[in-house]
Each structure stands twice: as C-alpha cells, then as structure tokens.
Amino acid sequence: EAGVTQFPSHSVIEKGQTVTLRCDPISGHDNLYWYRRVMGKEIKFLLHFVKESKQDESGMPNNRFLAERTGGTYSTLKVQPAELEDSGVYFCASSQSGAGYNEQFFGPGTRLTVL
C-alpha cells in the first residue's frame, strides 16, 4: 500500500513568488492534515480536511496560505506571495475516517526555501 506522497520534495523560490505544494494521501483516508516546521521550531499544525471540507484551519498563519482539496482526494497548499519566514518543511498526513483516535500517517515533507 502506497503511503502519503508529497511533491515536490524541495522547492527554492524568490521572495514574492508563488509556490504550490501537493499532497496525495493514502487511498481511502478521508482525513488530511497539513503541518509545518520552520527552522528551530516545533512541528505545527496548519489545517485539517475531512474529504473536501476544511474542518479546522486554526493553524494557518495568514491569508497568503490557501489550501484546497477538490474532490476529496489530493490536496494543494499554495503560498502567495512567499515570504522569507515561510521557509521550512511542510508535512502532509492522512488518517482513516471514523473515530478521531486513528493514527496519522505522515508524508516525507516538502522542504521550502524562500530566498
């Protein structure tokens, strides 16, 4: 069974540019999450989808970040315009539907560098 995949693995962009990160969850997982780690900090929750609906986006830092999950399958996280402080590793995770205690499976992450 394929795990959570993320694309690209690395992205280097200039300040002010736009970047779109993609996450493909494990097939059949209705729950999809985005987290990120910025340099020297803990991994922080960004948002949670159930199928195509946003359930909790309390961790989104500002309106430069837009997450979508059209059709309830893969998800994208767009940063527009990117700022220096957006640099970090962005992780996606997915879990089965049902009780919230199902473990989350994480992807390998996308390392974003904003110059």
Next chain:
Amino acid sequence: DAKTTQPTSMDCAEGRAANLPCNHSTISGNEYVYWYRQIHSQGPQYIIHGLKNNETNEMASLIITEDRKSSTLILPHATLRDTAVYYCIVFSGTYKYIFGTGTRLKVLA
C-alpha cells in the same frame, strides 16, 4: 502548547533497551498518549499509542503509569537505525497533533 515534557536528548548503547520518558501531568481522562519518531528530516513515523493500559507492538512497548501522569516508551533492543527524535503527544481526538520538542535519541555503536 504541548502538554508533554521530555528530556532533550538521550544516548543508548546498541543492543540495549532504550527507555524514553514523558511527563504529561495534565492529561485528561479521554486523552491518549501517542509516540512518533522522526529520522533525519523524514516525516514523523507512528510508533504506538495507549490510553491507560500498557501496550506492545512489533516496534516498541508503552508503559503508562497508573495515574497516567507519565509514560515510558521502550525500544527493547536499540539499533543504530533507531537514532531519531522521539515525540510524545497527548491527543484528545480533536484531529490535530501538538508536537513538543521531543527527545533526540542517539544509539551508540
């Protein structure tokens, strides 16, 4: 903020048991203890979780104290590949994990 406290780092000799402690004194009755690890810069990897009973799987054992205010993750025979940052997470089922700083475990040859 994370509801857990873990030592910053630990060393363990290869082949020996690694015992990683976690304090969660404010844990509520419906909150589980989850353990994940992150090897290098890979994504966090699920290890084990429990509510109040001790748990064991092919990777590790989880010992939770009777008052549930602390727990210990046990890797019975640590290998070099177990070198990683280990996170203890108190999870209430609200879907989002709150990560702390974790314990950096170094397994020594």
